[in-house]
Amino acid sequence: MEQQIKKGDYLLLLPSAIPITILFILPLLYSLSLIFTTPVYDELGKEIYSDSNYEYHYKGEINRYRQYNPETNEYTGNDLRPYDIKSRSEIYKQVKTWGFQNIKTFFMTKRYRVTILNTFRLVIPASLVQFLLAFSMAYYLRKKIRGKFFLTTMIIFPLTLGSLIIASGMTNLFRTSGWFNLFLLKVGLIENPIVILYTYWGTFIAITIGGTAFLFSGFLAICEQFDPNLEVAALTLGANRFKTFLLIFLPLTMPSLLGIFSLGTVLMLGLYPSAVLVGDPVNTTRVFAVAAFEEFQQAFNYNMAATVSLVLTLSQVVVLIVLGRIRRLFYIGFGGTFK
Amino acid sequence: MNKQINKFLVDLPFIMIISLFLLTVMGITVTVVLGAFSHSWVGTVLPSDWTFYNIMHAWSFYEIGRYYIVSLKIVVMATFLSLVCAIPTGYILARKNFAIKGLLEKFFKLPILLPELLIGIPLASLFYSIGLAETYAGVVLVLMVIGIPFGLSIMIPFMEAMDSRVEIAAQTLGANKLVVITRIVIPQLIPGITTTLINVFVRLFANYALVLLLGGPGTYTLTIKVFSTLANARSESQGLLNALTVYYMIPMLGFTSLSLVLQNVLKKRFGSK
Amino acid sequence: MATSVQVKNVTKRYGKFFANNNISLTINEGEFVSLLGPSGCGKTTLLSLILGIADVTSGDIYFNEQKIDDIPIHKRDVGMVFQNYALFPHMNVFDNIAFGLKMRKISKSEIKTRVEQALNSVQLEDLGKRFPNTLSGGQQQRVAFARAIVVNPKVLLLDEPLSNLDAKLREEMRFELKKLHKRLGITTIYVTHDQVEALSLSTRIAVMKDGLIQQYGTPLEIFLDPANTFVAGFVGFANFLMGTIIERQDNLILFKDSRYGYQLKIDISEHKEIDSFNLGDTVTITIKPENIQLLHGIEDARGENIFHCKVNVSDYTGSVTRYELNTEQGYTIQVSEIGYSEYQSGTEILAVFPTEKISLIKGGN
Numbered sequence: 001m002e003q004q005i006k007k008g009d010y011l012l013l014l015p016s017a018i019p020i021t022i023l024f025i026l027p028l029l030y031s032l033s034l035i036f037t038t039p040v041y042d043e044l045g046k047e048i049y050s051d052s053n054y055e056y057h058y059k060g061e062i063n064r065y066r067q068y069n070p071e072t073n074e075y076t077g078n079d080l081r082p083y084d085i086k087s088r089s090e091i092y093k094q095v096k097t098w099g100f101q102n103i104k105t106f107f108m109t110k111r112y113r114v115t116i117l118n119t120f121r122l123v124i125p126a127s128l129v130q131f132l133l134a135f136s137m138a139y140y141l142r143k144k145i146r147g148k149f150f151l152t153t154m155i156i157f158p159l160t161l162g163s164l165i166i167a168s169g170m171t172n173l174f175r176t177s178g179w180f181n182l183f184l185l186k187v188g189l190i191e192n193p194i195v196i197l198y199t200y201w202g203t204f205i206a207i208t209i210g211g212t213a214f215l216f217s218g219f220l221a222i223c224e225q226f227d228p229n230l231e232v233a234a235l236t237l238g239a240n241r242f243k244t245f246l247l248i249f250l251p252l253t254m255p256s257l258l259g260i261f262s263l264g265t266v267l268m269l270g271l272y273p274s275a276v277l278v279g280d281p282v283n284t285t286r287v288f289a290v291a292a293f294e295e296f297q298q299a300f301n302y303n304m305a306a307t308v309s310l311v312l313t314l315s316q317v318v319v320l321i322v323l324g325r326i327r328r329l330f331y332i333g334f335g336g337t338f339k
Numbered sequence: 340m341n342k343q344i345n346k347f348l349v350d351l352p353f354i355m356i357i358s359l360f361l362l363t364v365m366g367i368t369v370t371v372v373l374g375a376f377s378h379s380w381v382g383t384v385l386p387s388d389w390t391f392y393n394i395m396h397a398w399s400f401y402e403i404g405r406y407y408i409v410s411l412k413i414v415v416m417a418t419f420l421s422l423v424c425a426i427p428t429g430y431i432l433a434r435k436n437f438a439i440k441g442l443l444e445k446f447f448k449l450p451i452l453l454p455e456l457l458i459g460i461p462l463a464s465l466f467y468s469i470g471l472a473e474t475y476a477g478v479v480l481v482l483m484v485i486g487i488p489f490g491l492s493i494m495i496p497f498m499e500a501m502d503s504r505v506e507i508a509a510q511t512l513g514a515n516k517l518v519v520i521t522r523i524v525i526p527q528l529i530p531g532i533t534t535t536l537i538n539v540f541v542r543l544f545a546n547y548a549l550v551l552l553l554g555g556p557g558t559y560t561l562t563i564k565v566f567s568t569l570a571n572a573r574s575e576s577q578g579l580l581n582a583l584t585v586y587y588m589i590p591m592l593g594f595t596s597l598s599l600v601l602q603n604v605l606k607k608r609f610g611s612k
Numbered sequence: 613m614a615t616s617v618q619v620k621n622v623t624k625r626y627g628k629f630f631a632n633n634n635i636s637l638t639i640n641e642g643e644f645v646s647l648l649g650p651s652g653c654g655k656t657t658l659l660s661l662i663l664g665i666a667d668v669t670s671g672d673i674y675f676n677e678q679k680i681d682d683i684p685i686h687k688r689d690v691g692m693v694f695q696n697y698a699l700f701p702h703m704n705v706f707d708n709i710a711f712g713l714k715m716r717k718i719s720k721s722e723i724k725t726r727v728e729q730a731l732n733s734v735q736l737e738d739l740g741k742r743f744p745n746t747l748s749g750g751q752q753q754r755v756a757f758a759r760a761i762v763v764n765p766k767v768l769l770l771d772e773p774l775s776n777l778d779a780k781l782r783e784e785m786r787f788e789l790k791k792l793h794k795r796l797g798i799t800t801i802y803v804t805h806d807q808v809e810a811l812s813l814s815t816r817i818a819v820m821k822d823g824l825i826q827q828y829g830t831p832l833e834i835f836l837d838p839a840n841t842f843v844a845g846f847v848g849f850a851n852f853l854m855g856t857i858i859e860r861q862d863n864l865i866l867f868k869d870s871r872y873g874y875q876l877k878i879d880i881s882e883h884k885e886i887d888s889f890n891l892g893d894t895v896t897i898t899i900k901p902e903n904i905q906l907l908h909g910i911e912d913a914r915g916e917n918i919f920h921c922k923v924n925v926s927d928y929t930g931s932v933t934r935y936e937l938n939t940e941q942g943y944t945i946q947v948s949e950i951g952y953s954e955y956q957s958g959t960e961i962l963a964v965f966p967t968e969k970i971s972l973i974k975g976g977n
């Protein structure tokens with residue numbers, strides 16, 4: 001029973017609305033100004049800082065900034081470490097120009113551009129594998145069977161662990177002398193240990209473990225809620241188990257499954273710890289977040305960092321749109337869920 | 340008999356997938372713990388010599404105690420403030436009907452859907468320029484950006500499930516607004532709020548992106564410590580790293596089991612449909 | 613060429629709980645058998661055993677003397693109509709009904725004619741293109757029925773198919789169901805806990821309680837001659853009294869109640885087992901509330917089967933007025949009178965149990 005809102009009730013929305021607006025919407029707008037401005041460089045290739053009167057040049061290699069005096073035509077300067085620049089940036093503003101320079105740089109420079117390819121090369125196959133794993137487990141566990149509580153709790157367990165512990169655990173399990181290789185060697189499937197850690201596959205496995213747990217937790221509820229009478233009805237009408245699954249279960253659950261799947265895939269595009277800790281962040285697992293953090297923490301190039309995260313966000317939007325389209329295919333013929 | 344064999348053959352692929360996945364999950368967890376209690380473990384099924392050295396040494400070497408305290412300070416404060424902000428808003432969103440409600444709900448979902456980098460980078464840039472970066476206040480504030488929306492998303496279903504006729508009944512019995520809120524609304528909200536509290540706490544505790552962007556040496560949480568240690572120490576003793584992971588696992592597992600236990604207690608006490 | 617169904621000593625256990633306990637039923641070709649019983653008595657369980665979605669713990673089920681345990685569900689040829697209809701929401705009415713035919717690889721043109729026939733027989737000719745969520749409850753029910761019968765199943769199972777409909781529609785659909793069964797002659801098992809439905813539709817009724825069959829017989833047998841007080845109560849009897857037979861003259865029995873000492877005359881000429889009642893037997897008598905006559909204003913009347921009572925509660929429900937009466941000795945009598953009658957509580961009144969309306973059940977309780 002929903003009540004009509006009264007004037008005073010709007011006030012109660014403010015405690016959340018104000019912080020979110022200030023801490024989320026304003027930074028987003030500010031982020032645009034980061035993306036569409038570029039530092040100006042001097043003739044030595046160094047960024048230019050200035051206050052209202054002077055220009056201050058910052059030379060990375062000698063850790064000092066210089067002040068140019070046009071009258072004497074000389075530079076004077078003090079020693080300054082990089083973080084001093086940051087904390088004094090109220091006084092010394094970086095000189096910037098507006099434009100699409102950052103976005104151009106992103107797409108023209110290989111080490112930025114590869115992040116798109118690398119991210120999708122990881123996320124697309126991983127999300128498909130996750131879908132298959134999570135869906136088959138949820139389908140099997142949709143009915144009440146013995147040990148179901150234990151099994152479902154354990155499958156969701158990686159969500160509790162989080163990507164850090166998964167990565168850390170993987171460095172034990174998958175190292176060349178770890179249980180995984182030991183087992184395969186014993187069984188005789190391989191002759192030399194397979195190197196998984198610090199390659200593409202390390203990250204692939206790490207995100208698959210976490211992602212499968214995430215998808216499973218959503219899929220299980222969907223599969224449990226599916227009216228078993230629909231399956232029985234199909235069976236009594238002569239459809240075998242496989243046809244019942246294909247013609248009844250799959251088309252009816254697909255829209256909801258894809259909803260969760262989109263969320264999981266979109267969140268996965270921002271992967272970071274798995275790429276750094278068990279992947280090869282210099283080459284194959286140099287994904288969006290790796291580049292963004294690198295720009296932010298090592299190059300102090302906030303403009304480029306913001307640009308990378310913009311491209312990440314746009315990729316998410318593209319993925320959402322594509323999956324939304326696919327999802328709509330399954331809705332043809334009937335409007336939404338049915339009671 | 341034939342029927343049972345048939346059923347088993349149909350089930351077999353599913354059983355295999357589940358076993359494979361669970362073996363991997365358990366392998367990950369068990370090897371961390373085993374590794375933390377062993378000196379060297381190379382090429383054998385189980386470690387050859389057991390030791391408490393790693394666990395003892397990691398405590399001081401990684402300043403675990405200090406990181407626990409810093410994490411606790413930051414996460415408790417951020418969780419508390421997030422809930423204080425989210426409760427009144429969640430109540431209105433769950434119980435009242437108004438024109439822009441759908442829009443507002445979407446608005447409050449955005450921060451947990453968009454990548455944390457997208458907010459974190461400009462916020463860091465802003466906070467550095469106004470001196471808030473690397474401070475407790477700065478980190479707490481930035482955590483609230485995901486704490487509030489996440490809290491709302493968990494809390495609202497609980498509040499929607501509350502029977503509003505009870506409030507109306509109380510009002511018809513002569514209770515004024517204050518009495519209705521303190522005696523009727525808040526007691527009913529306790530299960531939902533407790534569940535939200537634990538979930539937000541765990542989520543914020545595990546956050547790495549925002550804290551990494553906005554924190555500094557004095558305000559890095561245990562999550563950051565673990566992440567940066569693991570990322571930069573590929574030559575460090577595996578046992579020590581495992582011990583660090585175990586220290587990180589303890590609160591995560593603790594709070595999650597707490598939330599599971601709580602859910603069961605609440606189910607029994609308040610009943611579920 | 614209808615099918616007969618034999619359920620032989622079937623038990624279904626969930627852990628320690630017996631959902632079906634040693635059930636035996638024989639259903640002849642073309643019969644319409646109702647399973648009647650309170651919620652949780654194991655009706656759906658029995659259906660699901662016949663259907664094949666659950667396996668029997670022990671016992672066997674046969675179709676035409678052939679064991680069906682090893683036949684998978686999709687080859688059993690059992691039609692099922694569910695309480696919630698279970699129409700496929702992503703298929704229109706036509707495709708829903710055609711589903712079973714498609715599974716049987718029947719040619720397109722034949723599917724078309726057979727589906728149209730089925731739609732005709734449930735009077736939904738124009739709704740083939742509609743989707744289930746645009747249909748009313750009654751229409752959905754008809755589609756579910758058409759879908760089940762279009763494949764000519766050997767046996768048709770109906771699990772409370774009318775329970776989601778309103779009272780008027782229920783009656784209508786009951787009538788349709790009866791007509792359809794007459795025309796098609798499919799062996800049908802019908803689950804309900806509505807005794808009126810069971811009475812009007814069935815050739816035989818099985819009354820169940822706690823996983824056991826209490827009585828299996830024609831509607832008349834069950835309504836005139838309930839096997840025990842549970843069956844009697846379930847089919848609408850009330851006013852139970854336990855006692856002994858103290859006298860017998862041909863078809864007239866004199867009964868003495870052991871609690872209050874009332875003596876009642878009972879005419880048992882309608883009873884199936886007239887000869888099984890002997891002097892001194894412990895029996896229970898019962899009478900339906902609507903068969904009791906009320907007399908007002910002749911307080912001093914004397915005669916057989918008359919109780920002097922006071923009105924305790926009266927309740928007018930639209931078509932009948934129900935009364936709860938108390939005798940001086942504390943016996944409570946349930947009475948319903950057709951239409952509205954106006955006896956205030958406290959009114960002194962006489963209740964008469966007509967000799968031929970009293971049912972006799974062997975044993976106490």
Ligand SMILES: Nc1ncnc2c1ncn2[C@@H]1O[C@H](COP(=O)(O)OP(=O)(O)OP(=O)(O)O)[C@@H](O)[C@H]1O
Binds near residue numbers: 631652655
């Ligand atoms: N899968 C199961 N596990 C355990 N107990 C079950 C299971 N299925 C049914 N039961 C129990 O068996 C008993 C009979 O259930 P069933 O569904 O057959 O009742 P019913 O007669 O159809 O009742 P209703 O009229 O309410 O539909 C119930 O007590 C139920 O709780």
Ligand SMILES: [Mg+2]
Binds near residue numbers: 656657
């Ligand atoms: Mg039932």
